[in-house]
Amino acid sequence: xxxxxxxxxxxxxxxxxxxxxxxxxxxxxxxxxxxxxxxxxxxxxxxxxxxxxxxxxxxxxxxxxxxxxxxxxxxxxxxxxxxxxxxxxxxxxxxxxxxxxxxxxxxxxxxxxxxxxxxxxxxxxxxxxxxxxxxxxxxxxxxxxxxxxxxxxxxxxxxxxxxxxxxxxxxxxxxxxxxxxxxxxxxxxxxxxxxxxxxxxxxxxxxxxxxxxxxxxxxxxxxxxxxxxxxxxxxxxxxxxxxxxxxxxxxxxxxxxxxxxxxxxxxxxxxxxxxxxxxxxxxxxxxxxxxxxx
Amino acid sequence: xxxxxxxxxxxxxxxxxxxxxxxxxxxxxxxxxxxxxxxxxxxxxxxxxxxxxxxxxxxxxxxxxxxxxxxxxxxxxxxxxxxxxxxxxxxxxxxxxxxxxxxxxxxxxxxxxxxxxxxxxxxxxxxxxxxxxxxxxxxxxxxxxxxxxxxxxxxxxxxxxxxxxxxxxxxxxxxxxxxxxxxxxxxxxxxxxxxxxxxxxxxxxxxxxxxxxxxxxxxxxxxxxxxxxxxxxxxxxxxxxxxxxxxxxxxxxxxxxxxxxxxxxxxxxxxxxxxxxxxxxxxxxxxxxxxxxxxxxxxxxxxxxxxxxxxxxxxxxxxxxxxxxxxxxxxxxxxxxxxxxxxxxxxxxxxxxxxxxxxxxxxxxxxxxxxxxxxxxxxxxxxx
Numbered sequence: 001x002x003x004x005x006x007x008x009x010x011x012x013x014x015x016x017x018x019x020x021x022x023x024x025x026x027x028x029x030x031x032x033x034x035x036x037x038x039x040x041x042x043x044x045x046x047x048x049x050x051x052x053x054x055x056x057x058x059x060x061x062x063x064x065x066x067x068x069x070x071x072x073x074x075x076x077x078x079x080x081x082x083x084x085x086x087x088x089x090x091x092x093x094x095x096x097x098x099x100x101x102x103x104x105x106x107x108x109x110x111x112x113x114x115x116x117x118x119x120x121x122x123x124x125x126x127x128x129x130x131x132x133x134x135x136x137x138x139x140x141x142x143x144x145x146x147x148x149x150x151x152x153x154x155x156x157x158x159x160x161x162x163x164x165x166x167x168x169x170x171x172x173x174x175x176x177x178x179x180x181x182x183x184x185x186x187x188x189x190x191x192x193x194x195x196x197x198x199x200x201x202x203x204x205x206x207x208x209x210x211x212x213x214x215x216x217x218x219x220x221x222x223x224x225x226x227x228x229x230x231x232x233x234x235x236x237x238x239x240x241x242x243x244x245x246x247x248x249x250x251x252x253x254x255x256x257x258x259x260x261x262x263x264x265x266x267x268x269x270x271x272x273x274x275x276x277x278x279x280x281x282x283x284x285x286x287x288x289x290x291x292x293x294x
Numbered sequence: 295x296x297x298x299x300x301x302x303x304x305x306x307x308x309x310x311x312x313x314x315x316x317x318x319x320x321x322x323x324x325x326x327x328x329x330x331x332x333x334x335x336x337x338x339x340x341x342x343x344x345x346x347x348x349x350x351x352x353x354x355x356x357x358x359x360x361x362x363x364x365x366x367x368x369x370x371x372x373x374x375x376x377x378x379x380x381x382x383x384x385x386x387x388x389x390x391x392x393x394x395x396x397x398x399x400x401x402x403x404x405x406x407x408x409x410x411x412x413x414x415x416x417x418x419x420x421x422x423x424x425x426x427x428x429x430x431x432x433x434x435x436x437x438x439x440x441x442x443x444x445x446x447x448x449x450x451x452x453x454x455x456x457x458x459x460x461x462x463x464x465x466x467x468x469x470x471x472x473x474x475x476x477x478x479x480x481x482x483x484x485x486x487x488x489x490x491x492x493x494x495x496x497x498x499x500x501x502x503x504x505x506x507x508x509x510x511x512x513x514x515x516x517x518x519x520x521x522x523x524x525x526x527x528x529x530x531x532x533x534x535x536x537x538x539x540x541x542x543x544x545x546x547x548x549x550x551x552x553x554x555x556x557x558x559x560x561x562x563x564x565x566x567x568x569x570x571x572x573x574x575x576x577x578x579x580x581x582x583x584x585x586x587x588x589x590x591x592x593x594x595x596x597x598x599x600x601x602x603x604x605x606x607x608x609x610x611x612x613x614x615x616x617x618x619x620x621x622x623x624x625x626x627x628x629x630x631x632x633x634x635x636x637x638x639x640x641x642x643x644x645x646x647x648x649x650x651x652x653x654x655x656x657x658x659x660x661x662x663x664x665x666x667x668x669x670x671x672x673x674x675x676x677x678x
Contacts, residue, residue, distance in 0.1 A: 020578070020608065076510060096608070098577050101478055101508035102400060107437045109405050114438065127607050139607040141638045157553020158577065162605040162637050163661065170660070183552060186405050212553050215402050238556040241563040242572075243541065279561045281662040 002131035002177040003152065003197035003204070004092055004120065009135050010066040012037045012090075014057065014073060014081045016048050021072035024096075024139050025051070028070065031142040033135045036064040057088035070128070070137045071095040078124060079104040086116040093188070094137045095123040105186040112188065121188025127158040127180035130165075138180070140165070148174035150205035150294065151287060152198035154191055156212050157183045160238055160280070164210050167284030173291050176204045183212065191221035199229050205294050206232045208287055210280070213239030214260045222268035232290050234275040236283040237262040295504045298341045300383040301518050302500025308514075309473040311466055311484075312496035316385025325366035326359055328384040334358055335387040338365040342377040345418070350374040355387055388498060392456055393486035395419055395430070396467060397501075398474035407435040407474070409446075409467065413454040416486035429454075441471050462495025463487065478508035527571070527594055534586035536573055543568025544672050546597035546629070548587045550575045550609045558603045561662055567669035570597045578608045584617025589625055598675050601668040602633040603661055604643075611635045611643030619650045630654040630671055634664035 011028070015021035016038025026049060029035035037052050037060045044055030054060035057069065069085040071078060071093060078097040085093050105124065112119055122129060128138010133147030144162055146169040153168070153175055155161035161180035168175060179194050181187050191209060198204045207229070211218040218237060225233055240262040266276045275290070277283035297305060303313040316332050318341075319325035329336040340352030347353055352374050354365040362384075372379045393416030401408040412430045414422050422429055431453035435441045446467035447460060455463050466487060474482040483501040490496070509515055531538030537552070541559075545567045549555035555574040562569050571594065575583055591600050604614050614635065621627075631654060635643045647657060658664035 024608070075507065099507040101511075102480060102505050103437070103475055103478055103508065106400060106405065106407065110436050110438050113405075114436075139638075141606060141640075144637060155553075157551055157556075158607060159549070159551030159605045159609075159637075160553035160557055162607055163554060163557065166605070166636060185400055185402050210553070212556060217402075220403070236557075238553045238560060240560045241569075242556055242559065279564055279662070280557055281561075281660070 002134055003194070003201050004122070004177070004179070005068060005129055005131055005135040005137060007134040008034070009068050009092070010034045010036045010064060011068045011070055011137055012039055012057065012060045012064065012066040014039045014069055014071045014085065016040060016051060016053060017043050018072060022048055024072060025070065027142070028136050028138070031136040032133070033137060036066050057084050057090065061088045061090065066090065068092040068137060069094070071097060073097060075100045079108045082108050082121060083111060086112055086119045091119055093119065093121045094126070094128045095121065096126060096128060096139055097123070098125045100124050100184070102185050105184060109186045109188060122179065123182045123184070123188060125158070125184045126182030126187070127161050129177065129179050131177040132175055140178070140180070144169055145178060146172070146174040149176040149203045150174065150291060152176050152194070152201065152204040152207045153178040154194035154198070154207065155180050155210035156217070157210070157238060160210050160212070163280045164208055167280050168208065168287060171284055171288045173288055176201060191217055192224045195221060195224055195229055199231060204231065206234070206287065206290050208283060209233055209235045210283070211235065211237045211265060213237065213242055213262050213265070216260065218265040219268045222272040222274065225269070225274060226272035232275065234277060234283050234287045234290065235269050236277045236280055237265045240278060295506055295515070295518065296343050297500070297502040297504065297518060298343060298381070299339065299500050300341055302502040303497065305477060305502050306473060306497055306500050309469050309477060311469045311473060312494070313500070314385040314388055314496065314498070316383055319366065319382045319384055320380065322363055322366040322370065325382050325384060326362050329356060329362035330359065332384055332386040336362065336384055337387045338362060338369060339383045340369050340372060340374060340379040341381040341383055342374050342379055344375050344377045347374060352379065388488060388496070389491050390488050391491050392459065392489040394455060394459070394463060394489070395485045396463070396470060396487050397481065397483035397485070398471055399481045401434065404434055407437060409433045409435060409441065409449060409471070411449050411453040411455070411463070411467070419485060435471070437475070440475070441468065443468050456489060458493050459489040459495050462489070466495055466497070478505045478512060479503060480505050527590065530593060531573070531590045534583070534590060536583070536587055536590060537576060538590060539572040540594070541569050541571050542596070543570045544596055544598040545668050546570045546591040546594060546600040547603070548573045548575065548591065548600065549603040550579060550605065551577070554603060554605055558601065558661070558665070561665040562601065562669065565662070565666050565669050567665070567672055570594055575609065580613045581617035581620055584614050585621035588618065588621040588627065592625055592627055597629055599629050599668045599671040600627070600631040601664060602631060603664060604635050604637070606635070606637030606640060610639045611637060612639040612646060615643035615646035618655070619646060619652065622652055622655070627654060630656065632656045632658055632664050632668045632671070634658050634661055
């Protein structure tokens, strides 16, 4: 099994006619994902290499029965695109757009929470979701994943998500689903959402979790694991050696006033029974041992 | 982008938040002129982006031209925790009856905006939060609903703001929220927000951090640029739109994505090396961005080896490889480069590098392998 998506998930791509939308949308399709349509206002009736394009999400949903959307549009248009997808009944939205203003993110998150509680947003500023051999929505290169489980991956930062996949695949350990939640200040999906889903998924036997400095989401995840997760969890927190007071990227990854340090997060996770690694490679090695013992 | 106090006050003024009239001075002569224009007594304030200016002697009250001259001479060039003062803000001195605190920021936990108000202003608010948390009143605001004047008034009351200041504080809160939201600030903070003996409420300081992601809808922000406190390396990187932070070590780091860049720092440090910088190319970097990154790293004479760690997603490794080849045809690199490429179009990227047969370029297959190789090169250099 996989979480949030599977081999039957029908996906539309908002922004399919743009260069990034075309490249990644078609790559997702080539991977085997059911990419059933694209949306670009004003370009309805055309197609992108055989994938039909619609003027609105509503039209695309009516014609294709899609339940998921992959949003690849510039920051100026992304908030509206997310809300359009939710209003059209899309239940799973992946938005990879980077540099959406924080105010817009906060507004979109709260509109979804209040008006569309059944809609899950993954991102923004995330690599997407990949269930090896079944479905790939986003910008992750599908060839770095390995099908067949038994590990679920959840990771905050984009490229580090790929590193997580890479560490396991190189060692012959497959994945059930890999979710990159993104490092923006107001992510639609959190560590906890993914941990809860992996706990419920019978095929996922262990979880690899990559976090980073800043904020307190990893600490909250640790508290959740302690109470609710019975499967083994291995974690790595990026920024163990980051100097305090320096903002490391748009992610809001900053250590200030002793808050959000890697050490505090690692301590919280260790106390929750999580196996804490010092770097991605070590995390992969620990996971290999755990999988061998299953 | 962090604003200086005078910029923050200019920004407040756009949203109708009352501040003291004043002006900017970069020289002693200008300072005297601005002090006379503001009217004595006046306050001469160092413009640096660091707390504790007052304690360091960076804020002075002056009663006449001679004192203004002496204050400006003392403060200009003063080193406050590593920040050298190049600019002053001079305003008419306010009579202070009470000092309060007000701010808006995002509460990432609640995913709501957060207002904080305290009747104990004028001091370090983190200290108040630690010693007397009850003195700070908090209100979560859903962005859909915003904050009304009546809610602001209730918040001010609950924080113990004096009766005569309540309406003034509530009105400032409504305007500060507009500055924070419409103005796309990550933080809008007034400390102190003062009550004068005449019963007026106004901002005596301004701390504003702008959300760089919203720059596309704020052409007025252009005026704030070009006066930041970045060092030479950081300024060059900023011109090239790279996310760069200078550090002290000898391994120059280039990675795509903040998380992978941080992780590269971790691995380099753990295998016995030390990072000279943090550099995140961002998402979807093309050949030109990669070339710019190498150029920036090459200006740093601390760097003994460059470690390029790319995991392609939206970034395509063939583009990255082209950037490296381009850069090396025009820039004479001072140090060898260790490269790890994985992900989108990685095979093509590796082939481009192999075909170009570049001197001083070493390709490694894994992140940890690349970090170890880079540190070995530094160690070999040290033993020579």
